Amino acid sequence: MPEETELTYPRVEVDFDLCKGCGLCIVTCPVKCLEISPELNKKSYHPARYKGTGCTGCGLCFYTCPEPGAITVFPKDYKPEE
């Protein structure tokens, strides 16, 4: 995944090691902006990851993910705290 120099919102973040690679978020995302990562995480799953663009912040992936902390969806007007 190319390094993003500036984070744009809305956006989705998948925690690399908390994701179990079930793929439910990927099939759920209406704009298909999630994909399976080729790397294995420390639980030896291929986790989901954000393609880097396109997320609308709809939240559907969040509500389909079984892991409490694997997905975070930042809304459009999100202001990152310093």
Next chain:
Amino acid sequence: MGKLLQKPKSFYNEFFRSPSPDKLSTHYCPGCGHGVIHKYVAEAMDDFGIADNTIWISPVGCSVFGYYYFDCGHQQVPHGRAPAVATGVKRSHPEAIVISYQGDGDLAAIGGNNIIQAANRGENITVIFVNNSIYGMTGGQMAPTTLVGQTTTTSPYGRNPANEGYPMRMAELIAQLEAPVYVERVALNNAQNRNKTRKAIRKALKIQIDKKGFSLVEILSQCPSGWKVSPVDSLKWMEENQMPYFPLGVFKDVVEQRNPLETKPRIWDKDTIIKMLDLDRQVKEYAKPNPTKDIYEQPKIKVAGFGGQGILMLGVLLSEAAMLNGKQVTWIPSYGPEMRGGTANCQVVIRNNKVGNPSVDKPTILIAMNQPSLDRFEKDVIPGGLIVINETLVTSGVTRDDVDVLAHPFSDIADKQLGTVKVQNSLILGALIKHTNMLDQQAIFDALPAHIKKIDLIPLNKKAIELGFSLG
């Protein structure tokens, strides 16, 4: 600002109770519906601000470890018993939010009657019923909700209704009952239905918060491991197999018609409890008993006869009197399924200090109110012990010569001299006390009010005891 969608606060930051080194992930298989549902409940707990006031009842099943995850109160319970425990928890903590979280094996198989009775009582609890049509935890056995044709380890040829019956539609079944307020079936198969699931969970919790009564949300939930499909395919499997048989929808919703349940305030203060239990009686000073034989100081007594002869009451009065007299006492009743006409007995153990063993296999004193009781228990009485016989019904007499016998036609005497056979037990009690002198006579009289609920019968029982003294 739009809502930041992140791990709900009602989850622990770290799942510190989990034995796994990874304290941030659940123990569920990838794609498991339990995790999804947990997230929805946690989110609702956040939004209602109820986590600190919630008691989560974890069942047996894959979700047995609910207490690893939710930052609220917990009780883990035996298989199927979540609704019963939830009932107890809710009744003792009516202000708490009680969530009975159960799988389909738990709720529909071993706990089938538990859930029906709790629903029928209209307990003000929220039941989250996770229907994945299988016993997930134990490796994929058939559940009551397993579908026709579905192969599991215990239905290897597919569920056959001729053999295993049809899958049970629990939401419909529960909705038939009068008491439940809200029953809905939802599913996790697509985004729209997941949204309905979130709403249903919130609604069910709100009903409880508003004290409106029992609600149950049945959630069709994927078990990719048990169904032997990938997480992604499990959603399709749900649509093709579960959803045709388990229709989604609201089966009952009478929230608007129901008034909030009235919960009686809890009584916690010691004084009220002492009063309720009648423990605030004036403790009198009684004479230290001076038994006629040493063995009567700490006797084991068996009272036996027909049900209806006042046997249990005789034991109760004796026990009460002994307690008043400063003794430690146990009383164990034992009777057949029938209230009257069958056999009954009770066992009373009287000790100066704590009672070690409350059962009376070798009585010091046997009170045989009828022939079968004497036949059965005569041999058990300790040598030197006492057998009290109701000669009206016992005709054979005692065969042993190493025991004392106190025999009178007690039933006849009560009937003829006191006007009713019903006080034969008090008559015998009087005779026994006189004969053994094991307790202060006054304690016997003082024991009556606590147990004879019809006050106008107390004088007659007193008379019977006094007459009994003359027979001892």
